[in-house]
Amino acid sequence: MPDSQDIQSLKTLFEQELFENIVPFWETHSPDRKHEGYYNCLDREGRVFDTTKHVWLQGRQAWMFSKLYNQHQAKPEWLEIARIGINFLRNHAIRPDKRLYFSLTEKGKPVWIQRKIFSECFYIIALAEFSRAADELHLMKEAEEQFEIVWNWSKDLSQLGRPVLEGQIPSRSLAIPMILLNVIEELTSGTPAGYEQEIKECIRQILLHVHADKQTVFETVGMDGQFLDTMEGRLLNPGHAIEAGWFLHRWAAILNDDGLQQTAISMIRWSHEHGWDHKHGGLFYFLDYKGHSPIQLEWFMKLWWPHNEAMIAHLINYSVTGEQMDWDLFKQVQEYSFRHFHDNKNGGWFGYLNRKGEVTHSFKGGPYKGFFHVPRSLWTCFKLFKKIGN
Amino acid sequence: MPDSQDIQSLKTLFEQELFENIVPFWETHSPDRKHEGYYNCLDREGRVFDTTKHVWLQGRQAWMFSKLYNQHQAKPEWLEIARIGINFLRNHAIRPDKRLYFSLTEKGKPVWIQRKIFSECFYIIALAEFSRAADELHLMKEAEEQFEIVWNWSKDLSQLGRPVLEGQIPSRSLAIPMILLNVIEELTSGTPAGYEQEIKECIRQILLHVHADKQTVFETVGMDGQFLDTMEGRLLNPGHAIEAGWFLHRWAAILNDDGLQQTAISMIRWSHEHGWDHKHGGLFYFLDYKGHSPIQLEWFMKLWWPHNEAMIAHLINYSVTGEQMDWDLFKQVQEYSFRHFHDNKNGGWFGYLNRKGEVTHSFKGGPYKGFFHVPRSLWTCFKLFKKIGN
Numbered sequence: 044m045p046d047s048q049d050i051q052s053l054k055t056l057f058e059q060e061l062f063e064n065i066v067p068f069w070e071t072h073s074p075d076r077k078h079e080g081y082y083n084c085l086d087r088e089g090r091v092f093d094t095t096k097h098v099w100l101q102g103r104q105a106w107m108f109s110k111l112y113n114q115h116q117a118k119p120e121w122l123e124i125a126r127i128g129i130n131f132l133r134n135h136a137i138r139p140d141k142r143l144y145f146s147l148t149e150k151g152k153p154v155w156i157q158r159k160i161f162s163e164c165f166y167i168i169a170l171a172e173f174s175r176a177a178d179e180l181h182l183m184k185e186a187e188e189q190f191e192i193v194w195n196w197s198k199d200l201s202q203l204g205r206p207v208l209e210g211q212i213p214s215r216s217l218a219i220p221m222i223l224l225n226v227i228e229e230l231t232s233g234t235p236a237g238y239e240q241e242i243k244e245c246i247r248q249i250l251l252h253v254h255a256d257k258q259t260v261f262e263t264v265g266m267d268g269q270f271l272d273t274m275e276g277r278l279l280n281p282g283h284a285i286e287a288g289w290f291l292h293r294w295a296a297i298l299n300d301d302g303l304q305q306t307a308i309s310m311i312r313w314s315h316e317h318g319w320d321h322k323h324g325g326l327f328y329f330l331d332y333k334g335h336s337p338i339q340l341e342w343f344m345k346l347w348w349p350h351n352e353a354m355i356a357h358l359i360n361y362s363v364t365g366e367q368m369d370w371d372l373f374k375q376v377q378e379y380s381f382r383h384f385h386d387n388k389n390g391g392w393f394g395y396l397n398r399k400g401e402v403t404h405s406f407k408g409g410p411y412k413g414f415f416h417v418p419r420s421l422w423t424c425f426k427l428f429k430k431i432g433n
Numbered sequence: 434m435p436d437s438q439d440i441q442s443l444k445t446l447f448e449q450e451l452f453e454n455i456v457p458f459w460e461t462h463s464p465d466r467k468h469e470g471y472y473n474c475l476d477r478e479g480r481v482f483d484t485t486k487h488v489w490l491q492g493r494q495a496w497m498f499s500k501l502y503n504q505h506q507a508k509p510e511w512l513e514i515a516r517i518g519i520n521f522l523r524n525h526a527i528r529p530d531k532r533l534y535f536s537l538t539e540k541g542k543p544v545w546i547q548r549k550i551f552s553e554c555f556y557i558i559a560l561a562e563f564s565r566a567a568d569e570l571h572l573m574k575e576a577e578e579q580f581e582i583v584w585n586w587s588k589d590l591s592q593l594g595r596p597v598l599e600g601q602i603p604s605r606s607l608a609i610p611m612i613l614l615n616v617i618e619e620l621t622s623g624t625p626a627g628y629e630q631e632i633k634e635c636i637r638q639i640l641l642h643v644h645a646d647k648q649t650v651f652e653t654v655g656m657d658g659q660f661l662d663t664m665e666g667r668l669l670n671p672g673h674a675i676e677a678g679w680f681l682h683r684w685a686a687i688l689n690d691d692g693l694q695q696t697a698i699s700m701i702r703w704s705h706e707h708g709w710d711h712k713h714g715g716l717f718y719f720l721d722y723k724g725h726s727p728i729q730l731e732w733f734m735k736l737w738w739p740h741n742e743a744m745i746a747h748l749i750n751y752s753v754t755g756e757q758m759d760w761d762l763f764k765q766v767q768e769y770s771f772r773h774f775h776d777n778k779n780g781g782w783f784g785y786l787n788r789k790g791e792v793t794h795s796f797k798g799g800p801y802k803g804f805f806h807v808p809r810s811l812w813t814c815f816k817l818f819k820k821i822g823n
Contacts (some may be wrong), residue, residue, distance in 0.1 A: 084664070084728075093664040093727045144598070152600030204594075210542030274474070274483040334797040335482045338474075339728040340785060341593070343793055395730060397787060403733055405726040 044366055047432060053377075060385070061421035066111070067095035068391040068407065069414040073104065078150050081124075085408035088389045092406065093289030094149040098136050100413030102165030106229070107131050107418050109172035114423070116429055120218075129173045129182070132325050140171050141192045142203070148408070158203040163193045164222050168229040190230060194241060197223060211267045213273065220248035221287040224294065233297050234250055246294060246303065249287055253306060258313045259332060260284035277332040281318025282349020285311050285326075289356040292363070304363060311356040315372055318349070324379050326350060344403070345396040347412070350380040351420035358427045384417075392417045434757055437822060443767075443816035450775070451811035456501070458781040458797065459804040462492065464514050467538050470521030475798035478779045483632050484539040486816055490803030492555030495519050496619070497808050499562035505812070512566055518565050519572070522556055532593070533580045536800070548593040553583045553613050558619040565622075580620060584631060587613060588742040603656045604665065609639035611677040614684065623687050636684060636693065643696060648703045649722060650674035656712050667722040671708025672739020675701050675716075682753070685817065694753060701746040705762055708739070714769050716740060734793070735786040737802070740770040741810035750815045774807075782807045 045053075048237035071100035072089030073081040075096075083100040084093040105128030112121040135151030136143045143162035146154040167186045197219055201207045227238050235242055251268030252261050262283060263275045272278060288310035295304035318326040327344035329337045357373035360366075383400045384392040391407035406412075435443075449788035462479030464473040465486075473490040474483040495518030502511040525541030526533045533552035557576045564572035587609055591597045614635035625632055639696040641658030642651050652673060653665045660666060678700035685694035708716040715735035715810050719727045726732075750756075773790045774782040781797035798804075 086725060095664070145499040153598040154600040155598065156596055206546055208543040208545065210536075210538040210544040274485070335476060336796070338796070338799045340734060340794070343787075344730060387525070397733070398793075403788075404730070406728070409728045 044365075045370060046374060048256055050428050050432040054425060056381075057425040057428065060381075061418055061425065063391070064385075064390050065414075065418050065421065069104070069418075070120070070124065072126060073408070073414065075149065076127065078131070079105065079127040079134070080147070080149075080151065081128055081413070082149075083408045083413045084410070085391075085406060087386065087405040089391070089407065095154060095410070096147045096149065096151075097410045097413070098132070098143055098147065098416065099129050099165050099411070100408070101132055102134065102162070102167075102169040103415035104413055105132070105169035106165065106172045106387060107414055109169070109176040111418075111422065112176045113172065114426075116297075125169075125173050125176060129169060129302045136162070136166065142159060143188060158205045160196055160199065160200075160203070160219070161222065162191050163196075164226050167193065167226050171230045186230060190226060194223070194227075199322060212271060212273065212276075214263050214271060215248060215251060215266060215268075217249065217252045217260070217280075217283055217287060219264050220245040221283070221290055224249065225290050228290070228293055233293065235297065240344045242294065242298075244255075246291065248309070249291065250306065252284075252287075253310055255306075257332075258309070259317065260287065260310050260314055261332070272333075274335075274338055276330075277335065278337070279314075279317055279330040279332055280328070281314045281326050281330070282328070282346070282352055284314035285318075285349065285356045286352040286430040288314065289352065289359050292356075308360050308364060308369075311353075312368075312372070313361055315353060315357070315376075319375075320345075320398065324375075325383070325396065325398075325400055337404070342400045345383070345398070345400060347380075347384050347392055347394045348416040350376055350384065351416040354380065355423045355427075356418050358424050358431075362427055362431050434755075435760060438773050440818050440822040444815060444822060446771075447811045447815040447818065450771075451808055451815065454775075454780050455782070455804075455811065459494070459808075460510070460514065463804065464517060465539065465797070466517065468521070468662065469517040469524070470541070470618060471518055471537075472536075473798045473803045475781075475796060475799070477776065477795040477797060479781070479797065485800070486521070486537045486539065486541075487803070488522070488533055488535055488537065488552040489555050489801070491518050491522055491526065492552070492557075492559040493805035494803055495522070495559035495751070496555065496562045497804050499566040500561070501808075501812065502566045503562065504816075515559075515563050515566060519559060522559065526552070526556065531579060531695050532784065548590065548595045550583050550586055550590075550593070550609070551612065553579060553586075554616050557583065561620045576620060577597050579697075580616060583616075583645070584613070585718075588639050601664075602661060602663065604653050604661060605641060605656060605658075607639065607640060607642045607650070607652050607670075607673055607677060610635040611680055614639065615680050618680070618683055623683065625687060632684065632688075633642050638703070639681060640696065642674075642677075643700055644776070645696075645699070647722075649707065650677065650704055651722070652701050662723075664721075664725075664728055667725065667728070668724055669704075669707055669720040671704045671716050671719070671720070672718070672736070674704035675739065675746045676742040677707075678704065679742065679749050682746075682749045698750050698754060698759075701743075701750055702758075702762070705747070705766075709765075710735075710788065715773070715786065715788075715790055716743060716766075733788040735773070735788070735790060737770075737782055737784045738806040740766055740774065741806040744810050745769065745813045745817075748814050748821075752817055777789060799803050 072085050080096045081104050082091045083097050086092045105125045108121045108125040134145055144153040145157045167189050170182045170186035196202050252264050262278045262280045288307045291307040326349045328344050328346050329339045329342040331337050353376040363367035393402045394412040395404035397403050462475050470486045471494050472481045473487050496517045498511045498515040504569045525537055534543040535547045557579050560572045560576035586592050629678055642654050652668045652670045678697045681697040716739045717728045718734050718736050719732040721727045743766040751759035783792045784802045785794035787793050
C-alpha cells in the first residue's frame with residue numbers, strides 16, 4: 044500500500060507533468076489568435092502539419108482551459124485561450140438547425156459533418172464551463188438549450204440522416220449514454236437538479252451493457268441489453284468501458300448509491316483484466332469477447348486515451364476501496380503511460396504505440412487527439428491525490 | 434535474369450497456390466447454398482465468424498469464379514458458385530434507384546449503404562463476366578446500363594448524399610477513375626468499342642495524379658492535378674498507385690500507346706520505391722509525401738492486397754522491359770508475400786501483418802477481404818508466366 048510520501052511524490056509528478064509539460068505545449072503551439080480557434084494537428088515538435096480544425100477538439104480544449112481556470116488558478120491567459128475556442132465554435136461550427144460540423148478550415152469554413160452527436164456534446168461542455176469562467180450566464184442557457192436538442196436526437200439518430208435499414212439489428216451503443224451522462228455532470232457541476240430523469244435514463248442504459256454473469260462490459264448490446272453474437276456485439280473496447288466506469292463512480296457519489304458504486308468498481312476491474320496485454324503491457328484498443336480476431340485494423344495498438352481513463356478509474360477505485368489490487372492496477376497503468384506516451388524530447392504525449400509499446404505516430408495532436416484526455420487525467424488524478432493524501 | 438526453368442517453377446508455384454490452396458478454401462467455406470450469396474467473414478480455419486454479407490466481396494467473388502470458368506476451365510461447380518452470388522446480388526443488393534447496399538444480412542436484408550460507387554462497380558464486373566460464362570446476354574445489357582448510371586454518379590458524388598460544404602478543397606480521388614477504367618476493361622473484354630470517350634477521360638484523370646517532377650503518384654490532387662499540401666494531398670497509398678499502374682499498362686497495350694506504357698512503368702517503380710519498407714520488408718499501407726507521421730492508424734501495417742497488386746505490376750513491367758530491376762522487384766514482393774501471407778496450416782492467405790511482418794489478424798475473409806485480390810494476382814501472374822515462358 045502506498046504511504047503518504049508515495050502519494051505526495053505522485054501528486055507532484057502529476058502536477059508537474061500537467062503544468063510544466065502538457066499545458067505549456069498546447070498554450071504555445073495551439074492557439075490561432077488570428078482566426079480564433081485552435082490548431083489541433085501538431086507534429087512532434089508542435090508545428091502545425093495541417094490547418095484543419097476538428098470540432099470535437101475545439102470544444103474539448105475550450106472546456107479544459109475553462110476548467111483549469113475555474114478550479115486551479117484564474118490565469119487570464121487561460122480564459123483568453125478558452126474564449127478564442129468558444130468564439131470560433133459559436134461563429135463557425137454551429138448551423139441554424141443547431142447541428143455542429145465535424146471539421147472546419149483554419150478560417151472556419153465547414154469541411155465535414157458527421158451523423159453523430161459528439162461535436163454537439165463537446166460544444167455543450169465547453170459552453171457550460173466557459174460560462175462559469177467568464178461569468179457569462181447567457182452561454183449556460185445556450186448550453187442547456189443545446190443539450191435538450193441533443194437529448195432528443197440521441198433517442199433516434201435517423202434524425203441526423205443515418206440510414207435505417209431492414210437488416211439492422213436494433214442495438215445500443217455504450218458511447219451515447221456515457222457521454223450524455225458526462226455532459227450532464229459538466230452542465231450541472233454534479234448537482235442533479237433539473238436533470239433527474241435524464242440521469243436515471245443514462246445510468247439505466249449504461250447498465251444494459253454491463254453483464255455481471257460474464258464479468259464483461261459490451262460496447263454494443265440489443266435493445267434490452269441482450270448479448271449479440273455478431274462482430275459488433277462481441278466487440279470489447281476496454282478503454283471505453285473503463286471510462287464509463289469512472290463516469291458512474293461520480294454519479295454513485297453524488298447520488299449516494301452504493302450499488303452503483305459496486306458496479307462501477309467491477310466494470311473497471313473486469314475491463315482492465317480483459318484489456319491488459321499480459322505479454323507486452325498496455326491496454327489493447329479492441330478485443331472480441333469470444334476470442335475471434337477483431338476486424339479493426341488497430342485492435343492491437345496501445346492508444347493514449349484508454350490509459351488516461353484507466354489512471355483516473357483505478358485511482359477512484361482505490362480511493363473508495365483502499366484495496367491493494369486497485370492501487371496495483373493504477374500503478375501498472377501509470378508506469379506504462381509515463382514510460383511510453385511521455386515525450387522526453389519535445390513535450391506533450393504521444394498517442395499511438397504498436398503492441399510492443401513503440402511509438403508508431405509521432406504527432407502530438409491529430410483529428411482525434413487534442414488537449415483533453417491527457418490533461419483531464421492528470422488534473423483529475425492530481426485532485427484525487429490531494430484527497431487521498433489528506 | 435530468370436531462365437526458363439525459373440519461370441516454369443514459378444508458373445507451377447502460382448498455379449498450385451491458386452488451384453490447390455486458394456480456390457478450394459473459398460469453394461469449401463464460402464458458398465451459402467441455402468440463402469445464396471457467400472459468407473465472406475471466415476476465420477483462420479474457414480469457419481463463419483459473422484454472417485453479414487458484404488456486397489463488394491459478393492460481386493468480386495462472383496466475378497472471379499466466372500473469370501476462372503471462362504478462361505481456365507469450364508467447371509460446372511464454378512459456374513454454380515458464380516450464379517448464387519449473382520442471384521443474391523440481383524435479388525437483394527440492388528435498390529430500385531440502382532444504388533447497391535454495402536452489406537446485407539445472411540438472408541439478404543439491407544444493413545448498410547455507403548455514399549460511394551464501389552458496390553456498384555463490383556456488381557457490374559460480376560454481371561459482365563457471368564453473362565459471358567452463363568451465356569446470358571440480358572445480364573450484359575444490365576451491366577452496361579448500370580455502368581452508365583454509375584458513370585454519371587461519378588461526376589458528382591453529392592448525388593449519393595455526400596455533403597458538399599464550403600470549406601472543402603475541390604479535389605480528385607485516384608480510386609474513382611482507376612476503378613472505372615478497370616470496370617470498362619471487364620465490361621468490354623478489353624476492346625474499347627463504344628467506350629472510347631470514357632476510357633480517354635479515365636486515363637486523363639488518372640494522369641492528373643502522376644507527378645513526374647516529384648516521381649510520385651498522389652492519392653488526392655486538386656481539380657487540375659495540382660499538389661495539395663494538406664493531410665489528404667500528401668497521402669501516398671503505394672498499393673493503389675501500383676494497381677493504377679497495371680490498369681494503365683493494360684490500356685497502353687490495347688491502345689498501342691507507348692507513352693502511356695512508359696508512364697505505367699514509372700508509376701509502378703516510383704511507388705514501390707516510396708512504399709517499400711527497407712528495414713523490415715513489405716509495402717507500407719500509407720505514407721506522407723513530406724515525411725510527416727500519417728494520421729491513419731494502420732499506416733505502418735503490411736496488407737495483402739498491395740502485395741498482390743505489386744506482383745502483377747512488376748511482372749507486367751518485366752514482361753515489357755525485360756530489365757533486371759523489374760524482375761528483382763517482382764521477386765522481392767513475391768518472396769515476401771509467400772513467406773508472410775500464405776498460411777501453411779489452414780489454407781488461404783492472411784491479410785494483415787504488423788510492420789515486422791507478424792500476422793495481426795488471423796481471419797481469411799472479412800468486410801474488405803474476400804476471394805479477389807489473392808486469386809486475381811495468382812491468376813494474372815500465372816498467365817504472364819505462360820506468356821513470358823514462351
